[in-house]
Amino acid sequence: MDVSPAKVQSDASEVGRPVHPGGFLAGEAGKSDHVKAGRIVDFPVSVVLPAGGTGERTGLQTPKQFCSFLGRPLISFTIQTFERVSWIQNIVVVVAKENMDMMMDIIQRFQHKKVQVIPGGSTRHRSICNGVMALGEEERSADDKPKVVIVHDAVRPFVEEDFLHKIAVAAKEQGAAGATRPLVSTVIATTSEGYLDHSLERAKYRASEMPQGFTYDVIYQAYQRCTESDLEFGTECLHLALQYCGTNAKLIEGPPTLWKVTYKRDLAAAESIIKEMLSQSTCLLTGESTPGVRSADVFQKAFGALDMKLDVIPDLMGDNARYLLKAWNFIQVSFHSSCLSEVEDILVALDATNQALLHPPIVIWVHLKRTDEKSMALAESATIMNLASTAKLRNILLYGIEVHGSEDTDRWERSAPKVAEMASALIRDRNPALVGQLLQA
Ligand SMILES: Nc1ccn([C@@H]2O[C@H](COP(=O)(O)OP(=O)(O)OP(=O)(O)O)[C@@H](O)[C@H]2O)c(=O)n1
Numbered sequence: 383m384d385v386s387p388a389k390v391q392s393d394a395s396e397v398g399r400p401v402h403p404g405g406f407l408a409g410e411a412g413k414s415d416h417v418k419a420g421r422i423v424d425f426p427v428s429v430v431l432p433a434g435g436t437g438e439r440t441g442l443q444t445p446k447q448f449c450s451f452l453g454r455p456l457i458s459f460t461i462q463t464f465e466r467v468s469w470i471q472n473i474v475v476v477v478a479k480e481n482m483d484m485m486m487d488i489i490q491r492f493q494h495k496k497v498q499v500i501p502g503g504s505t506r507h508r509s510i511c512n513g514v515m516a517l518g519e520e521e522r523s524a525d526d527k528p529k530v531v532i533v534h535d536a537v538r539p540f541v542e543e544d545f546l547h548k549i550a551v552a553a554k555e556q557g558a559a560g561a562t563r564p565l566v567s568t569v570i571a572t573t574s575e576g577y578l579d580h581s582l583e584r585a586k587y588r589a590s591e592m593p594q595g596f597t598y599d600v601i602y603q604a605y606q607r608c609t610e611s612d613l614e615f616g617t618e619c620l621h622l623a624l625q626y627c628g629t630n631a632k633l634i635e636g637p638p639t640l641w642k643v644t645y646k647r648d649l650a651a652a653e654s655i656i657k658e659m660l661s662q663s664t665c666l667l668t669g670e671s672t673p674g675v676r677s678a679d680v681f682q683k684a685f686g687a688l689d690m691k692l693d694v695i696p697d698l699m700g701d702n703a704r705y706l707l708k709a710w711n712f713i714q715v716s717f718h719s720s721c722l723s724e725v726e727d728i729l730v731a732l733d734a735t736n737q738a739l740l741h742p743p744i745v746i747w748v749h750l751k752r753t754d755e756k757s758m759a760l761a762e763s764a765t766i767m768n769l770a771s772t773a774k775l776r777n778i779l780l781y782g783i784e785v786h787g788s789e790d791t792d793r794w795e796r797s798a799p800k801v802a803e804m805a806s807a808l809i810r811d812r813n814p815a816l817v818g819q820l821l822q823a
C-alpha cells in the first residue's frame with residue numbers, strides 16, 4: 383500500500399493503556415530538568431539515531447520513520463524525545479542520501495534543535511558507524527567529542543528520560559550498556575532441512591532492544607576494528623563492543639514501550655499510543671454559567687472513568703492562561719450561539735502559542751440551548767464549520783455538541799453524561815473528518 387508521507391490511515395485498535403512513553407509532550411518540560419529530578423549527568427552525551435532504512439517489512443512505499451501520525455512523521459516524535467533531554471548535547475540523525483532533503487524539511491518544519499543530518503549506509507551497522515564517525519570528525523575539538531554515545535533506532539519513538547539516564551550512566555561506568563526485554567516467544571534452532579534442532583531455555587535469554595550506550599572510545603574503536611562481514615550482516619552493537627574492545631555491556635531491563643516499529647501493525651499501535659498521549663489532559667471552561675459549573679462534576683466523573691485528566695476553570699484569563707501551554711484539549715461550555723466568540727478567543731490564543739504543530743489540541747464547543755431557543759440558523763452552524771476549517775489549517779481540531787433544554791435541570795442532568803462521553807470520544811479519536819460538525823446530544 384503506497385502511503386503518502388502525509389498520513390497513515392489505520393484502524394488503530396486500542397493496544398491497552400500505555401505507560402507514559404517519552405517526553406515528547408511539552409507538559410513534560412519540567413521533568414527534563416535533570417538536576418531537579420536528581421538525574422545528574424556531568425559528562426557530554428551525544429545521540430546517534432539510525433534512520434537510513436527502507437522499512438520493507440511494513441509493506442509500504444514510505445519508509446516507516448517518515449510515516450506521519452496526526453500530521454507529524456514518526457521520526458519527529460523520536461527526535462523531540464531526545465532534544466528535550468537537557469543533558470544531551472547533540473543528535474546525529476542518519477538517513478539515506480535520497481531522504482536527506484526531506485529530513486532537513488522535517489527539522490525545519492518542526493523546529494528541531496541540536497540535530498545534525500548525515501548520510502546512512504547500506505546496512506544498519508554502516509549507518510550507525512557513519513553516525514559515530516561524524517561525532518569524531520576533525521573539526522570537532524577534543525572537548526567537543528562526547529564521553530558517551532547513545533545509539534537508538536529512530537523507529538522506537540517511546541523512550542523515557544529516566545531510562546536514557548540509566549543507560550548513559552551505565553555506559554560511562556562500564557563502557558557499554560544495553561536495554562533488554564523478556565522474550566515473548568521461545569528461541570529455537572533449526573536444522574538445515576528446516577526441522578527443530580533444539581530450543582533454548584528462554585529464562586536464560588533476553589531480547590536486545592534500544593537505547594544502547596557506549597563510551598565514545600569503545601564504540602569508535604569497535605567500528606574501526608570490526609570486519610566487513612560484521613558491517614554487512616551484524617545486528618548487534620553490544621556484540622561489537624565485546625568482540626573488538628573486550629567490553630561486556632551492562633544490561634538493563636527496559637519498559638515495554640521500547641518496542642521497535644517494524645510491521646504495519648506497529649504503525650497502527652504507535653498511532654494509538656500517540657493519540658492516547660495527546661488526549662491525557664483536558665481543560666473544561668465553564669464560564670460563569672450555572673449549568674456550565676453544574677456540568678463540571680459530571681464531566682470529571684466521565685473523564686476520570688477513562689483515566690483522562692480534566693481541570694475545570696471558568697475561563698483562560700489571568701493565571702489560567704497557563705493552560706494554553708499545558709493542557710492539550712479544551713471544552714468550552716456556553717449558552718448562546720453568540721458565545722462562539724469564546725471559542726474564537728481560544729483558537730486565537732492557541733495559535734499564538736505555536737504549540738499546535740507539535741501537540742495538536744482538540745477544542746469542543748458545548749452549546750447549551752434553552753428549549754425556547756431556535757436551533758442554530760444555517761449561518762451560525764456555517765460559522766462553526768468555517769472556524770473549524772481555519773483552525774484545522776493550524777492543526778487545531780474544533781468540534782461542536784449541541785444540548786437542548788438545558789434550563790430543565792433534570793433534563794440537563796440526564797444529558798450531561800452523554801455530552802461528556804461524546805467529548806471524551808472526540809478528544810481520543812481526533813478524527814479530522816468530523817471537525818466543524820455540530821453533534822446533537
Ligand atoms: N541501512 C539502514 C537500515 C536500517 N537503519 C535504521 O535502523 C533502525 C532499525 O532497523 P529496522 O527496523 O530493520 O529498519 P529497516 O531496515 O528500515 O526495516 P526493514 O528491515 O523492514 O527494511 C531503523 O530506524 C532504520 O531506519 C539504518 O539507519 N540504515
Ligand SMILES: O=P(O)(O)OC[C@@H](O)[C@@H](O)[C@@H](O)CO
Binds near residue numbers: 506535590591592619
Ligand atoms: O534487526 P533490525 O534491523 O530489524 O532491528 C535492529 C535490532 O536488531 C536492534 O535494534 C536491537 O536488536 C538491538 O541491537
